[in-house]
Amino acid sequence: MAPASSQRATPAQPAPQPVRWAHWAQLSHWQRLPAEPFPSAGHPGAGLAQAHLPPEWAQAYRQLSVGRPLPPGALVALSLRATADGPPERWLAMERGGAGWRYLQLDREGFITSRDDERCRRCHAEAPTDGLFGLPTP
Numbered sequence: 001m002a003p004a005s006s007q008r009a010t011p012a013q014p015a016p017q018p019v020r021w022a023h024w025a026q027l028s029h030w031q032r033l034p035a036e037p038f039p040s041a042g043h044p045g046a047g048l049a050q051a052h053l054p055p056e057w058a059q060a061y062r063q064l065s066v067g068r069p070l071p072p073g074a075l076v077a078l079s080l081r082a083t084a085d086g087p088p089e090r091w092l093a094m095e096r097g098g099a100g101w102r103y104l105q106l107d108r109e110g111f112i113t114s115r116d117d118e119r120c121r122r123c124h125a126e127a128p129t130d131g132l133f134g135l136p137t138p
């Protein structure tokens with residue numbers, strides 16, 4: 001006789017619900033830096049990048065330096081697009097927690113497609129200011 005466990009029907013797994021980034025609704029009010037998207041050096045194949053910051057962190061991000069990192073609570077998003085006048089195709093985001101940065105990838109509608117990918121952390125660990133590369137130097 002087969003063991004009882006093999007006779008139980010396996011319940012169908014519900015498809016995971018897509019989750020939008022908690023800050024998605026505010027993003028359109030954030031400051032864009034610089035004014036025009038620039039060719040992304042760090043994310044190959046990503047096309048043009050532009051940083052988006054809540055107004056309270058924008059000045060600090062512009063003036064990033066080794067002695068002045070962004071504090072816990074800070075948020076930085078990077079939109080990626082193929083052409084300067086086209087809409088973003090996807091987004092990268094970083095959230096500064098007490099223990100360091102968390103890394104997220106978002107689709108064009110703000111749904112989270114990856115969290116804390118080790119590649120993000122490894123490369124950003126090489127960034128000049130506490131995990132941040134900052135704006136391209138003109």
Ligand code: HEC
Pocket residue numbers: 039040041042043049051076077078092093094103104105117119120121123124127131132133134135
């Ligand atoms: C090989 C290196 C590399 C990898 C891997 C990488 N980044 Fe970056 N990232 C950069 C560089 C360089 C910049 C500066 C802007 C640019 O060139 O796009 C940057 C900029 C950013 C910014 C703007 C904040 C800042 O650093 O000034 C965010 C947000 C970001 N990356 C998120 C991510 C996320 C999320 C991942 C993983 C999915 C990731 N990055 C993977 C190199 C990398």
